Amino acid sequence: MGYQYKLGKRWRLGGALLGVQSDTYNGGSPFIAPLPIVTYDLGRVKLNAVFIPHYGEYNPFATFGFYFSVPLKR
Numbered sequence: 001m002g003y004q005y006k007l008g009k010r011w012r013l014g015g016a017l018l019g020v021q022s023d024t025y026n027g028g029s030p031f032i033a034p035l036p037i038v039t040y041d042l043g044r045v046k047l048n049a050v051f052i053p054h055y056g057e058y059n060p061f062a063t064f065g066f067y068f069s070v071p072l073k074r
């Protein structure tokens with residue numbers, strides 16, 4: 001679940017809630033974390049970037065990632 005604000009013609013900034021369950025994070029216990037997202041609209045395809053900062057014992061690694069998204073309908 002998330003939302004993004006439109007910033008100009010092609011940029012969006014927002015966030016989502018991310019459900020995580022991994023032996024690497026939070027001692028293996030599931031948790032929900034906020035996920036900041038910035039998106040550049042390339043037309044039919046969107047380029048997204050996310051950053052998950054280091055946070056105590058919950059997240060021992062700072063993570064930065066990119067992914068593409070393609071809407072199924074317009």
